[in-house]
Amino acid sequence: MSADFARPVARSGLNKRPVFDPALVACPDCDLLQRLPEVPAGSTACCARCQARLWRHKTDSLNRTLALAVAAALLLVIANSVPMLGLSVAGRAASTTVLGGVLAMWDDGRQTVAMLVLFTAVIAPALEIACLLAVSLAVRRPPAPQWAGTLLRGYEVLREWSMIEIMLLGVLVALIKIAELATVIPGLAMFVLGTLVFLLAAMAATFDPRDAWARVAWAAGESLRQAPGLARAAEDKR
């Protein structure tokens, strides 16, 4: 490993053996250094200065996340394989799925927009669910391998770009826009997506990233986690 790793902040334990201090946090929004209080399960610790949410202590986070992720994965498959909207006008009928919308945009010569819709409405939610599924399985036996950390990192990015709830609202607006031109029939996928929105919200709310990170193997090697003092000495020699 390169020597470019920063050092975890050590706390001297009772047995004089330094272990890194997991309760120490720097607020991501204002950089105030503080010690996380022992909040009861279900409560939130907020930054003393800017009130940013620092930690929400979740009950049984891993099991519940796993259950919700499995359910969400199933619903996502159904939502993308059955028709979402149908319409009939003057004896002609048509229906579309989520992917149908993407294809129509693509054929219409708006490939960039088609890719954006595909990513935010299908790929990002699918990867988001897959990440949490894999992570909540992998961290069961700590220390979890480093790839669990990579997935956790990906999850944080994907969460912002997974926009199922916005798509559903968009479909609703589209439905009403078209209603003045033709008769629209909401398909099964609409209801599945409606349920999925709540499942995804519940999944994100039950997942406790602090808990998961605490179970992941360190990039700089386990030695640093166990005894930062020793690692520092070794580094100084070099």
Added chain:
Amino acid sequence: MSAVPASARSLGLAGCEVCGLVSRLPPGKSAAHCPRCGERLHFRRRASVESCWALVIAALILYIPANLLPVLTTYTPLGVETDTILQGVVELWSPSSWPLAIIVFVASITIPLGKLIALAYLLITVQRGSIQSTVQRARLYRMVKFIGRWSMLDVFVDTFVVALVQLKPLMWVAAGPGVIFFAGVVVVTMIAVNCFDPRLIWDLPEKENDVRQRSPA
């Protein structure tokens, strides 16, 4: 820990933006890798103000064609009709569907513009070294970050209207060039929000505080 609130940076520590672990950066260096997750670790995001400004200006330029060019073109036996985003909102306004018209108006007009104004305000106050209303500015940043994604709404509306109304040669809808610019505005502003480092809001007030506390002694 001392009674005076201190930022991690003033103590030579940095909190990882990915996993939250607080580490000590090697002396004399402003960047290293987090020992737990391997992410690049720094006191503040690099060139945060500059890149955020660049993206805000880019989004502002994209915002003009996004609102002037049509997003939907409807072909009916009665003729061809083009709609910009604002015209789409006006058309949606009816005794039964006006709540949706308000939602679309807020998502496609108010949020993108509000986001750009809010980011410009945050950038200017940080650059001028303002020490006032830090809590409010922090709250504003969090709101912008939370609400920004919703301006994608219009892109989804257009996609599914185009997908469904394809009854050629009777009646069909095509996407106009405005959609690309509008999607561009949404993506660029979302990246701009992520470029801005909210910790900058607190850096100067903290310094002032330090000076004030030290001077009487």
